[in-house]
Amino acid sequence: xxxxxxxxxxxxxxxxxxxxxxxxxxxxxxxxxxxxxxxxxxxxxxxxxxxxxxxxxxxxxxxxxxxxxxxxxxxxxxxxxxxxxxxxxxxxxxxxxxxxxxxxxxxxxxxxxxxxxxxxxxxxxxxxxxxxxxxxxxxxxxxxxxxxxxxxxxxxxxxxxxxxxxxxxxxxxxxxxxxxxxxxxxxxxxxxxxxxxxxxxxxxxxxxxxxxxxxxxxxxxxxxxxxxxxxxxxxxxxxxxxxxxxxxxxxxxxxxxxxxxxxxxxxxxxxxxxxxxxxxxxxxxxxxxxxxxxxxxxxxxxxxxxxxxxxxxxxxxxxxxxx
Amino acid sequence: xxxxxxxxxxxxxxxxxxxxxxxxxxxxxxxxxxxxxxxxxxxxxxxxxxxxxxxxxxxxxxxxxxxxxxxxxxxxxxxxxxxxxxxxxxxxxxxxxxxxxxxxxxxxxxxxxxxxxxxxxxxxxxxxxxxxxxxxxxxxxxxxxxxxxxxxxxxxxxxxxxxxxxxxxxxxxxxxxxxxxxxxxxxxxxxxxxxxxxxxxxxxxxxxxxxxxxxxxxxxxxxxxxxxxxxxxxxxxxxxxxxxxxxxxxxxxxxxxxxxxxxxxxxxxxxxxxxxxxxxxxxxxxxxxxxxxxxxxxxxxxxxxxxxxxxxxxxxxxxxxxx
Amino acid sequence: xxxxxxxxxxxxxxxxxxxxxxxxxxxxxxxxxxxxxxxxxxxxxxxxxxxxxxxxxxxxxxxxxxxxxxxxxxxxxxxxxxxxxxxxxxxxxxxxxxxxxxxxxxxxxxxxxxxxxxxxxxxxxxxxxxxxxxxxxxxxxxxxxxxxxxxxxxxxxxxxxxxxxxxxxxxxxxxxxxxxxxxxxxxxxxxxxxxxxxxxxxxxxxxxxxxxxxxxxxxxxxxxxxxxxxxxxxxxxxxxxxxxxxxxxxxxxxxxxxxxxxxxxxxxxxxxxxxxxxxxxxxxxxxxxxxxxxxxxxxxxxxxxxxxxxxxxxxxxxxxxxx
Numbered sequence: 003x004x005x006x007x008x009x010x011x012x013x014x015x016x017x018x019x020x021x022x023x024x025x026x027x028x029x030x031x032x033x034x035x036x037x038x039x040x041x042x043x044x045x046x047x048x049x050x051x052x053x054x055x056x057x058x059x060x061x062x063x064x065x066x067x068x069x070x071x072x073x074x075x076x077x078x079x080x081x082x083x084x085x086x087x088x089x090x091x092x093x094x095x096x097x098x099x100x101x102x103x104x105x106x107x108x109x110x111x112x113x114x115x116x117x118x119x120x121x122x123x124x125x126x127x128x129x130x131x132x133x134x135x136x137x138x139x140x141x142x143x144x145x146x147x148x149x150x151x152x153x154x155x156x157x158x159x160x161x162x163x164x165x166x167x168x169x170x171x172x173x174x175x176x177x178x179x180x181x182x183x184x185x186x187x188x189x190x191x192x193x194x195x196x197x198x199x200x201x202x203x204x205x206x207x208x209x210x211x212x213x214x215x216x217x218x219x220x221x222x223x224x225x226x227x228x229x230x231x232x233x234x235x236x237x238x239x240x241x242x243x244x245x246x247x248x249x250x251x252x253x254x255x256x257x258x259x260x261x262x263x264x265x266x267x268x269x270x271x272x273x274x275x276x277x278x279x280x281x282x283x284x285x286x287x288x289x290x291x292x293x294x295x296x297x298x299x300x301x302x303x304x305x306x307x308x309x310x311x312x313x314x315x316x317x318x319x320x321x322x323x324x325x
Numbered sequence: 326x327x328x329x330x331x332x333x334x335x336x337x338x339x340x341x342x343x344x345x346x347x348x349x350x351x352x353x354x355x356x357x358x359x360x361x362x363x364x365x366x367x368x369x370x371x372x373x374x375x376x377x378x379x380x381x382x383x384x385x386x387x388x389x390x391x392x393x394x395x396x397x398x399x400x401x402x403x404x405x406x407x408x409x410x411x412x413x414x415x416x417x418x419x420x421x422x423x424x425x426x427x428x429x430x431x432x433x434x435x436x437x438x439x440x441x442x443x444x445x446x447x448x449x450x451x452x453x454x455x456x457x458x459x460x461x462x463x464x465x466x467x468x469x470x471x472x473x474x475x476x477x478x479x480x481x482x483x484x485x486x487x488x489x490x491x492x493x494x495x496x497x498x499x500x501x502x503x504x505x506x507x508x509x510x511x512x513x514x515x516x517x518x519x520x521x522x523x524x525x526x527x528x529x530x531x532x533x534x535x536x537x538x539x540x541x542x543x544x545x546x547x548x549x550x551x552x553x554x555x556x557x558x559x560x561x562x563x564x565x566x567x568x569x570x571x572x573x574x575x576x577x578x579x580x581x582x583x584x585x586x587x588x589x590x591x592x593x594x595x596x597x598x599x600x601x602x603x604x605x606x607x608x609x610x611x612x613x614x615x616x617x618x619x620x621x622x623x624x625x626x627x628x629x630x631x632x633x634x635x636x637x638x639x640x641x642x643x644x645x646x647x648x
Numbered sequence: 649x650x651x652x653x654x655x656x657x658x659x660x661x662x663x664x665x666x667x668x669x670x671x672x673x674x675x676x677x678x679x680x681x682x683x684x685x686x687x688x689x690x691x692x693x694x695x696x697x698x699x700x701x702x703x704x705x706x707x708x709x710x711x712x713x714x715x716x717x718x719x720x721x722x723x724x725x726x727x728x729x730x731x732x733x734x735x736x737x738x739x740x741x742x743x744x745x746x747x748x749x750x751x752x753x754x755x756x757x758x759x760x761x762x763x764x765x766x767x768x769x770x771x772x773x774x775x776x777x778x779x780x781x782x783x784x785x786x787x788x789x790x791x792x793x794x795x796x797x798x799x800x801x802x803x804x805x806x807x808x809x810x811x812x813x814x815x816x817x818x819x820x821x822x823x824x825x826x827x828x829x830x831x832x833x834x835x836x837x838x839x840x841x842x843x844x845x846x847x848x849x850x851x852x853x854x855x856x857x858x859x860x861x862x863x864x865x866x867x868x869x870x871x872x873x874x875x876x877x878x879x880x881x882x883x884x885x886x887x888x889x890x891x892x893x894x895x896x897x898x899x900x901x902x903x904x905x906x907x908x909x910x911x912x913x914x915x916x917x918x919x920x921x922x923x924x925x926x927x928x929x930x931x932x933x934x935x936x937x938x939x940x941x942x943x944x945x946x947x948x949x950x951x952x953x954x955x956x957x958x959x960x961x962x963x964x965x966x967x968x969x970x971x
Contacts, residue, residue: 028827029827029849030849031849031850034849034850078815078817080815081815081816081817081822083815083824084813084814084815084822084823084824085822087823087824087825087826087827087848088823088825090827091825091827092827093773093791093792095825096772096790096791096808096810097772097790102752104752106425106427106444106445120770121752121770122445122463122752122768122770122786124443124444124445124462124463124480126419126420127416138788139770139788140445140463140481140768140770140786140788140804142461142462142463142480142481142517144419144420144480145416145419146416154810154823156806156809156810157770157788157790157806157809158463158481158518158786158788158804158806158841158843160479160480160481160517160518160539162419163479163480163516163517163539164419164477164479164516164517166516166536166538166539166556166557167407168407168536168554169401169403169404169406169407170404171401171404174512174534174551174552175534175536175552175554176404176407176408177407177410177411177477177514178406178407178410179410179411179414179418180410181351181352181410181413181414181415189820191823193809193810193812193843194788194806194809194810194843194845195481195518195804195806195841195843197481197516197517197518197539197540197557199517199539202410203352203353203354203357204354204357211820211821213812213814213821215812215867216806216809216812216843216845216865217540217843217863217865217883219539219540219557219558219575221538221557228820229820229821231814231821233812233885234812234843234865234867234883234885235558235865235881235883235901237540237557237558237575237576239556239557239575239593251903252865252883252885252901252903253883253901253919255558255575255576255593255594257574257575257593268614269617269620270885270901270903270919270921271611271901271919272611272613272614273576273593273594273610273611273613273614274613274614275593275613275614276613278614282616283616283617284614284615284616284617284620285614285615285616285617285620285621286611286612286613286614286615286620287611287919288611288917288918288919288932288933288934289623289624289625289627289628289932290624290628290918290919290920290921290922290932291914291915291918291919291920291921291924291930291931291932292628292930292931292932293928293929293930293931294915294929294930294931296628296631297915297930297931297932298931299630299631300627300628300629300630300631300935301935301936302631302935303630303631303633303634304627304630304935304946304950305935305936305938305942305946306634306946307630307945307946307949307950307953308942308945308946308948308949310633310634310637310949310956311949311952311956313637313641314637314956314959314960314963317637317640317641317963318959318963429748429750429767429768429785445768445786447766447767447768447785447786447803449742449743450739463768463786463804465784465785465786465803465804465840467742467743467803468739468742469739481786481804481841483802483803483804483840483841483862485742486802486803486839486840486862487742487800487802487839487840489839489859489861489862489879489880490730491730491859491877492724492726492727492729492730493727494724494727497835497857497874497875498837498857498859498875498877499727499730499731500730500733500734500800500837501729501730501733502733502734502737502741503733504674504675504733504736504737504738518804518841520804520839520840520841520862520863520880522840522862525733526675526676526677526680527677527680540863542862542863542880542881542898544861544880558881560863560880560881560898560899562879562880562898562916578881578898578899578916578917580897580898580916591937592937592940592943594934595934595936595937596899596916596917596933596934596936596937597936597937598916598936598937599936601937605939606939606940607937607938607939607940607943608937608938608939608940608943608944609934609935609936609937609938609943610934611934612946612947612948612950612951613947613951615951619951619954622953622954623950623951623952623953623954625954626953626954626956626957627950627953629957630953633956633957633960636960636964637960640960640963640964
């Protein structure tokens with residue numbers, strides 16, 4: 003497949019730099035590009051790469067326009083790249099466009115128009131799926147789940163599984179049946195091998211525009227606000243309530259029964275144990291790696307940290323009071 | 326469906342408060358309840374919610390009996406709620422009650438009476454499954470695994486997979502075939518997307534009454550004592566031996582070749598690197614989140630912590646010895 | 649099945665100690681062995697176990713030869729054990745040796761000779777799989793993935809799923825289609841329930857001889873060098889580049905866009921946030937568990953750590969400068 007710059011400019015709302023008939027065959031990074039490739043500059047501070055790339059054309063912001071011979075001028079080159087990646091995808095979205103004959107779909111499930119269902123997907127009773135959603139291979143959707151329009155569920159994800167709830171008794175743990183559902187808004191993307199449990203009494207709710215990476219765990223009764231994005235391996239314990247436009251780094255956990263307000267950005271590998279009520283950037287978790295001998299010495303000191311602080315306070319006292 | 330309080334009292338061994346013929350249609354939380362709902366008060370310190378709830382009836386402990394018009398008196402309201410959740414579940418346990426036609430069951434597998442097998446489950450050669458167990462959709466049970474009675478295995482879990490064991494050699498890693506099995510007791514619940522590896526030589530053993538949440542990883546040769554419960558994303562390295570009645574918070578890891586005694590309770594996100602020989606409550610892991618600038622300063626100091634402690638000790642020395 | 653020591657010596661390149669016709673029926677550990685079992689001593693410091701084991705024969709290093717009546721003399725007993733585990737495996741590798749009738753294999757996929765495909769595996773369009781590889785049950789391989797020879801992919805792993813990439817826009821996140829592939833070398837083993845995303849533009853590359861445990865997450869555009877081994881639940885963010893002969897402990901994360909050189913060994917539960925350019929042993933992460941009251945006091949102090957260090961520096965100043 004080949005595209006002219008004029009054609010791609012029309013598709014992305016950008017303007018041609020150089021020859022509108024310049025033809026490109028593939029998207030590529032500036033470093034790896036070969037003649038025939040279209041590339042993009044997303045960070046102006048890396049503009050020197052424009053001089054070494056072999057790309058035939060580059061998407062650049064206006065202030066770099068004079069540095070390329072052919073390309074597209076865009077106020078947001080990274081967004082333009084995202085749009086181009088959709089237009090110039092030779093394969094299209096995998097496992098989309100059909101309901102695979104091997105999928106197991108309950109007769110009472112209601113699927114909107116143009117819903118794709120991948121091989122071996124299981125869609126339980128009374129599930130509702132909105133128009134244009136793509137259910138990946140091996141996805142399991144438990145009975146009663148509601149999924150909105152244009153959602154994308156990655157391979158092996160499980161939606162609506164039993165929450166983890168038991169009451170202690172003299173004969174062991176007594177299972178709490180989970181009577182809630184999972185409700186997912188529109189334009190939600192869920193990666194591969196995620197698990198989203200249904201609520202004990204209330205529903206688990208994933209807002210519209212939410213994006214979840216792979217291997218994410220959402221426990222019973224959580225709510226996630228619109229457009230919140232989470233990187234891989236994040237885990238939410240029960241009844242974690244996360245606002246809108248939040249981002250969460252990979253491997254970060256939430257201990258449950260807490261609230262995070264809108265526009266909070268949390269780094270990787272942290273543990274959120276209390277509500278966050280002020281928007282902003284937060285971090286926690288491990289302090290990076292170091293040679294193992296150094297780490298061992300520091301880890302021992304961490305275990306003595308409170309005692310170290312007490313000794314410091316003692317030294318700070320005026321001399322006469324310590325005698 | 327509707328239930329009278331007298332009927333529910335008989336099912337749960339509780340006593341009616343108010344009208345025995347009061348009818349309820351659904352379980353709900355005190356805050357979300359509407360007329361027709363039955364709710365419960367599990368923590369006496371939240372008894373003020375009894376005055377604002379719209380629930381038609383509430384399960385309460387004896388000391389709160391006078392504060393509700395209709396309800397059930399229970400010594401253990403949370404346990405009563407668990408029992409009610411089973412009786413008042415309109416759908417029943419998902420994917421239970423049948424062996425799905427799409428399940429792949431080896432001819433040599435022996436399944437007890439009333440074993441349910443979900444869609445696309447794979448049950449390997451010589452597997453034994455006890456009476457009344459429910460194997461979820463897409464569960465894979467490797468050859469030779471033994472599963473007890475009344476177990477519940479969530480969607481996409483893998484039981485009996487190869488352990489991670491290799492011997493180094495001049496030509497790379499040489500695979501160790503795993504000759505052990507996985508043996509699971511009675512009344513065990515395993516959530517969605519767990520992986521439990523079989524042992525290299527000894528078996529991996531999960532005791533009766535154990536409850537595992539989602540995305541839990543149990544490596545080769547681990548043993549878990551009866552009634553131990555683990556929250557999501559816990560991971561055990563090889564030959565971790567955990568006692569009975571232990572609880573483990575989410576995302577906590579065990580580095581393997583260690584023992585944890587009975588009645589130990591470990592918080593979330595910790596790393597257990599040594600045996601624990603005394604029952605009690607333990608914690609470790611990340612110290613919560615903080616604004617990212619504060620975290621960065623503290624993380625840098627963590628890397629200097631041993632040096633800080635040495636400097637503190639220097640200051641503590643009597644003046645004459647330092648000159 | 650039974651084997652004579654002379655037969656096993658020939659298979660493993662070791663020498664018989666005692667009776668070459670001594671017959672063994674099973675591999676077992678020194679502690680659990682019964683008469684008829686063959687065991688091995690992998691750590692000389694545990695040689696006292698040779699005197700209490702009930703094993704009929706033991707694989708020992710030359711310096712322990714005189715302490716056993718029958719056995720095999722090996723320069724590398726653990727490697728010999730690995731070889732024996734393959735020869736003495738009564739069941740053989742699970743789900744190997746055939747292409748299951750329920751597997752869904754795209755017509756355009758090219759599978760080499762003797763490729764096994766487990767039940768319900770999904771192999772997408774244009775996938776290439778080399779000779780002798782074993783694809784486990786329920787594995788999903790996205791279109792375009794290349795897998796080398798003699799690879800082993802565990803149950804429920806997903807290879808080639810969409811990377812997690814979106815461009816922000818005024819209407820929410822815009823999906824970046826991922827045009828790269830996953831390329832996997834020869835002799836790679838991937839455990840159960842791993843997810844390996846394909847690259848946005850470049851390929852995600854797993855080198856020959858790499859061994860991955862269960863529940864590992866490899867993001868888009870990562871590269872992993874030959875013979876690198878990772879324990880369970882490790883997660884790599886996008887564009888993490890890891891060298892050859894690296895080992896990584898369980899639950900360790902990489903924040904992406906960084907490089908780790910060859911022969912680096914990283915402990916469990918760490919977070920790698922910067923490139924590592926010197927071979928050696930590194931650690932990070934949680935400082936083990938402690939009683940919860942102690943942990944709480946120390947965790948509070950961690951949040952004050954930078955302030956504590958400043959106070960210490962203040963105390964260290966000569967007296968006259970502080971007045």
